[in-house]
Amino acid sequence: xxxxxxxxxxxxxxxxxxxxxxxxxxxxxxxxxxxxxxxxxxxxxxxxxxxxxxxxxxxxxxxxxxxxxxxxxxxxxxxxxxxxxxxxxxxxxxxxxxxxxxxxxxxxxxxxxxxxxxxxxxxxxxxxxxxxxxxxxxxxxxxxxxxxxxxxxxxxxxxxxxxxxxxxxxxxxxxxxxxxxxxxxxxxxxxxxxxxxxxxxxxxxxxxxxxxxxxxxxxxxxxxxxxxxxxxxxxxxxxxxxxxxxxxxxxxxxxxxxxxxxxxxxxxxxxxxxxxxxxxxxxxxxxxxxxxxxxxxxxxxxxxxxxxxxxxxxxxxxxxxxxxxxxxxxxxxxxxxxxxxxxxxxxxxxxxxxxxxxxxxxxxxxxxxxxxxxxxxxxxxxxxxxxxxxxxxxxxxxxxxxxxxxxx
Numbered sequence: 001x002x003x004x005x006x007x008x009x010x011x012x013x014x015x016x017x018x019x020x021x022x023x024x025x026x027x028x029x030x031x032x033x034x035x036x037x038x039x040x041x042x043x044x045x046x047x048x049x050x051x052x053x054x055x056x057x058x059x060x061x062x063x064x065x066x067x068x069x070x071x072x073x074x075x076x077x078x079x080x081x082x083x084x085x086x087x088x089x090x091x092x093x094x095x096x097x098x099x100x101x102x103x104x105x106x107x108x109x110x111x112x113x114x115x116x117x118x119x120x121x122x123x124x125x126x127x128x129x130x131x132x133x134x135x136x137x138x139x140x141x142x143x144x145x146x147x148x149x150x151x152x153x154x155x156x157x158x159x160x161x162x163x164x165x166x167x168x169x170x171x172x173x174x175x176x177x178x179x180x181x182x183x184x185x186x187x188x189x190x191x192x193x194x195x196x197x198x199x200x201x202x203x204x205x206x207x208x209x210x211x212x213x214x215x216x217x218x219x220x221x222x223x224x225x226x227x228x229x230x231x232x233x234x235x236x237x238x239x240x241x242x243x244x245x246x247x248x249x250x251x252x253x254x255x256x257x258x259x260x261x262x263x264x265x266x267x268x269x270x271x272x273x274x275x276x277x278x279x280x281x282x283x284x285x286x287x288x289x290x291x292x293x294x295x296x297x298x299x300x301x302x303x304x305x306x307x308x309x310x311x312x313x314x315x316x317x318x319x320x321x322x323x324x325x326x327x328x329x330x331x332x333x334x335x336x337x338x339x340x341x342x343x344x345x346x347x348x349x350x351x352x353x354x355x356x357x358x359x360x361x362x363x364x365x366x367x368x369x370x371x372x373x374x375x376x377x378x379x380x381x382x383x384x385x386x387x388x389x390x391x392x393x394x395x396x397x398x399x400x401x402x403x404x405x406x407x408x
Contacts, residue, residue, distance in 0.1 A: 037066075037101075037290055040076045040094030042087055042113070044106035044244070045219055047079070051244035054263040055105050058282035065287050071294055082218065083108035088116050095120040100293055103286075104128065106218060107189065117141045124289065124299050129189055131391040134301035142299050144285055145390035147307030149196040150338050151278030153345045154308075154315055155260045156200020157334050158276045158327050159238050162258050163205040165324035172237055174207035180236025181212045182227045182248045186406060190214075190242045192385055192394035196345050197240055197260070198401055203350075204330060211236055213404040219244025225251045232257055234404070249274045258322070265316035275323050277316040284312050304390035309339045344382035351398040358383065358396065 041059065045052045056077075063073045076099065078090040087109045094102050095116065103126045104113045110127035117125045117138055125141045127133045133141035163177040179201060181194045194212055201208045211231055215223045225247035228239050232251070238258040241248040249266040252259035253273035259266065261277035285303055292299050306312040318328050337343035348358045361378045377383050377393065385394045397403070 035071045035294055037071055037073050037294060038076070038097065038099045039073055039101040039103070039286075039290065040078070040090075040097070040099040041103045041105060042081055042090045042094075042109055043077055043079050044082045044109070045080060049219055049244050050246055050261075050263040050266070051219060052079075052105065054279055055103075055282060057264075058286055061281075061283040062286035062290065065283070066290055069291070071290065073290060081109070082106060084112055087112035091116040091125065092119075095123045099123060101126070101289060108218075114138075114141060124293060126289065129391060131302075131389055134389070139298065139301075142301050142303070143390055144303035145386070145392070146280050146282075146285070146303075146310075146312035147305065147386045148278065148280050148313055149192050149345055149385050149392065149394070150307040151280075151313040151315060152193045152196035153200035153338070154331050154334055155240070155262075155276055155278040156197040156202075157204055157330050158200075158315075158318065158323065159197070159240065159258075159260045160201035160204030160208060161324040161327040161330055162238060162275060162322075163201065163208055166237065167205070167207070176235065176237065177205050177208045178235045178237055179208060179210040180228065180231025180234070180239045181210055182224050182231070182239065182241040182243045183212050183214045184218050184242050185216065186214055186403075188392045188395050191397070192392040193242045194240075195351075195394060195396070195398055195401070196385075198398075199345060199350060200334070202400065203334070208400070210401045211404055212401060214406070215243060217243075221245040221247045224248050228252060229255070231404070246270070261316075267316075267319040271319070272322060274319060275327075276318050279314055279316060281312055281314050284310065302390050304386055304388075307338075308335055344380075344384075346383035346385060346394065348378060348381055348383060351400070353396050353398055355399065361396065 043052045059075050066073050081087050081090055091102055091113050101124050104110055105128050107129045110130040110132050113125050114132055117140055121140055127143050129145045130143055133143045166172045167174055183190045183194055198210045211234055213227045213231055215227050224243045224245050228248040228251040232255045239248050239252045240260040241262055246266050246269050249259045249261055249270035253270040258275060259270055259273040260275055263279050265277055266274040289299050386392055
């Protein structure tokens with residue numbers, strides 16, 4: 001009898017332990033469900049335009065970074081709408097579809113977006129390269145533009161190294177060190193960019209001069225190619241650009257001259273011509289804005305003073321097959337000095353205007369006028385671009401640069 005009781009007791013203990021183990025393994029596991037965030041982008045061009053491709057790359061990179069933080073981003077794009085009513089329609093449709101963020105990726109789109117924004121207070125509207133959003137009374141309209149002039153300067157350093165190599169090798173004379181620049185429009189963003197590029201080139205090749213020709217459009221592949229060709233015919237031995245396609249690069253290659261690009265690497269389409277490109281990397285900004293919205297924060301009205309040091313401005317890989325020896329070292333040295341604050345891109349001792357050193361200058365407003373009621377932009381021996389706001393305001397026409405046309 002005692003033996004039977006002992007067996008029954010042992011069996012009870014076994015069942016009890018099994019039950020405890022079973023209860024432990026069946027304990028429900030907490031599941032974290034990722035946040036889904038809808039974002040829209042109104043693009044000035046299409047999937048193939050270099051300018052827009054730079055934005056797509058950043059959106060993909062931001063999506064990957066945010067996914068690791070539990071935020072799943074769904075991007076919706078609209079294409080080929082540079083300004084006006086089509087932009088307004090795009091913004092309205094994106095907001096109606098649930099987008100909490102709408103990025104208008106080019107200058108001319110912002111006025112239309114601002115007409116829609118008041119009706120969608122829970123959607124943040126970003127106007128890139130502009131200044132209307134942070135100056136209005138709405139909290140959901142903001143601006144952003146990293147300090148690309150720093151990257152332009154470094155791209156100019158690469159160009160200057162090539163020019164100086166050509167002089168040293170006897171391929172051109174010092175006075176034949178002519179740069180050609182395909183520009184979009186004659187206002188601050190473009191002027192700032194081509195001036196920084198030129199100053200970077202001159203820092204290596206002091207005899208360099210530059211021709212700038214405007215096309216009156218942000219992107220027109222045919223016109224960009226024709227303009228690059230005209231600059232080459234006028235004596236340019238290296239072409240650069242503030243325009244949206246790769247045709248200046250391919251035109252340079254067809255003519256046996258060199259090229260420095262913008263937005264994306266162009267050495268794939270012009271391997272014997274394109275040395276390097278400068279670009280804005282919008283990844284940091286996209287991650288910042290989306291995270292801020294998801295966490296219930298307030299997005300800064302203006303995103304400025306973000307450049308090389310913060311990783312928002314970059315250069316593409318150097319095309320070492322054609323770059324001059326020592327180019328990477330020269331770029332690295334200049335970049336380190338910019339980050340440290342020991343090199344100012346618009347150091348007023350490095351350029352003149354009509355033969356005179358600039359000692360006082362106000363910012364250029366969006367209408368192209370010198371805005372006397374704004375902050376003084378020249379101090380501590382330099383013009384401080386994008387210091388007071390993200391939108392560029394440098395508009396000086398410095399010596400050494402000749403404008404081929406002024407029609408736009």
